[in-house]
Amino acid sequence: MPTVTIDGIQTEYRLVGEGPPLLMFSPGGFNAVADNWSDLGVYRRIRLLDELPRRHTCILFDRRESGRSGGRVERLTWAHYVEQGRGLLDHLDIERAHLMGGCVGCSVVASFAVAYPARVASMVLYSPAGGARYRMTSRARFERHLAFVEEEGLGGVVELARSSEDGFSKDPRLGPWVSVIRNDPGFAERYADYDPEAYRILVTGLSRAMFDRDSVPGPEPEDLMLLDVPALVVPGNDGSHATSAAHYLHECLPRAEYWDVPVEEQTATSAPSRIAGFLEAHA
Incomplete structure (x- = not known):
């Protein structure tokens, strides 16, 4: 392609x-x-x-x-x-x-x-x-992802992505950048080094702004x-x-x-x- x-x-x-x-x-x-x-x-x-x-x-x-x-x-x-x-x-x-x-x-x-x-x-x-259910499900998916980041760090997301073929919808722990992590080693390295607090704020804002209505x-x-x-x-x-x-x-x-x-x-x-x-x- x-x-x-x-x-x-x-x-x-x-x-x-x-x-x-x-x-x-x-x-x-x-x-x-x-x-x-x-x-x-x-x-x-x-x-x-x-x-x-x-x-x-x-x-x-x-x-x-x-x-x-x-x-x-x-x-x-x-x-x-x-x-x-x-x-x-x-x-x-x-x-x-x-x-x-x-x-x-x-x-x-x-x-x-x-x-x-x-x-x-x-x-x-x-x-x-x-x-309404779509909004609730979408917000919950991001919350589950951030909970995993809190527990395992962004490096843990990279490890999980490399050990699985699932996507964000099936396994919310993986987050919305999972395919790029798998396809681009340079991106995966930068992702793992991203400031965790800045990442939490960014993802929280993403979820709130994109899924803001019923x-x-x-x-x-x-x-x-x-x-x-x-x-x-x-x-x-x-x-x-x-x-x-x-x-x-x-x-x-x-x-x-x-x-x-x-x-x-x-x-x-x-x-x-x-x-x-x-x-x-x-x-």
Whole structure:
């Protein structure tokens, strides 16, 4: 896969298909890798990449701190993920694209549209992450990570990462930089030497700011309400993808269409054609 350096961080990406560009922000929480569009949960079943590349150039990439992309210890915000996507479009010399997000990728897509509305032809928000349980689970994951750092130190995180193949979602002790620790020995060395108190403050702020509401994390509702970008919202229905999260986006986005179909009826036949039709209508 080709790579590009954006803001000093390596991004691994690939292009699939031909047609108008579709920048796809992967599902998967803090393991948002390109392969999740084919291998993870509902996305494995609906097989979007069998259909969408027939009509679009799908831009797939590992989000920073995920997969083979790099990372940096800093207080991550949704804006950091937006800038990775913007930098990738700049690298590909694409001024305007459709955007699609799955799971927490919806928060990035909505944040991107608020920051750069002129660069967004339309957005597909598939099974947006959100809801009260999602906020509680996300905060608890960071608390468990910081408790482990308190007990074992950052060197202990590095040792655990090297002895395991789990990700942050499955084993919160590992923290959100686990893939970079595994892939980059230099980063792992710097991570282990990071000041523990500064790290605790940084991670506490990251968790509080990113998961600050019981709806959908990301842009403020007032910004969404002023957004003149067509959107298709597709609901999820579990503890991390509350149906209320999809309803919230539909309520806030003036040009949103809501595909009112239960998750079990979102299939490889129905979902790709619904998305493709929406994208074509807003070409």
